[in-house]
Amino acid sequence: MLKEFRDFALKGNVVDLAVAVVIGGAFGKIVASFVNDVLMPLLGLVMGGVNFTDLKYVFRAAQGDIPELALRYGAFIQSIVDFIIIAFSIFMFIKMLSRMKKKQEEAPAAPPAPSNEEVLLGEIRDLLKAEK
Template identity: 40%
Template sequence: MSIASEFKTFLMRGNVIDLAVGVVIGGAFGKIVTSLVDNIIMPPIGYITGGVDFSNLVLKLPVVDPTKAQVVISYGVFINTVIQFLIIGTAIFLVVKAINKLMPPPPAPPAATGPTQEELLADILAELKKK
């Protein structure tokens, strides 16, 4: 089998296609959540906290060299990202939970037909005591 045909077989497996679709949908979902957080959730939170815009919250480090730009730590953007992560995690949890409810329960394991491990060990012990 040639490398090209092996590669084609690999790409046409359901798992690879499912993964590709998941990545594309996940990227689009991430953009929706980013917009939700930046444009709908954070403005009311900023309003409640007295007009604070989290994306503008920064920690300015002391200037060492005046010829270079000041270094800032943008912790407000980090707060927005954490909120986005929590929303995405919650949404994925709810979707997986709903899918698990729709899936049929796994079949019951077959009943054991032979002796249990304890019974076998008791038989071995009895044989050893006879000798």
């Protein structure tokens, strides 16, 4: 059973998937930082100094040890921007991979070498032609 697990875990697809998950997680952090630390402050500045993470609609203010009840739509807007940027980046990456794969497919493949049977049949044909 241990051998079967090792064979499964070391298959190319599993290792490729693990690498993709790790890289995807790191890419998500980079995009989140870009949105939170660069894009949203600039967008807030353009919109008159609004901080999107602070945008909320308060249903009930905090009273003593009862926390405030609020609809935090600014954080939701920020998550939407994160998603759009990540989705667009993935789209562009897949498009680039498809283009490279298409170029590889367009390259003409070398004709396959004749099999041993074809070579022998060719030699027999040539010998028969030479005898006539």
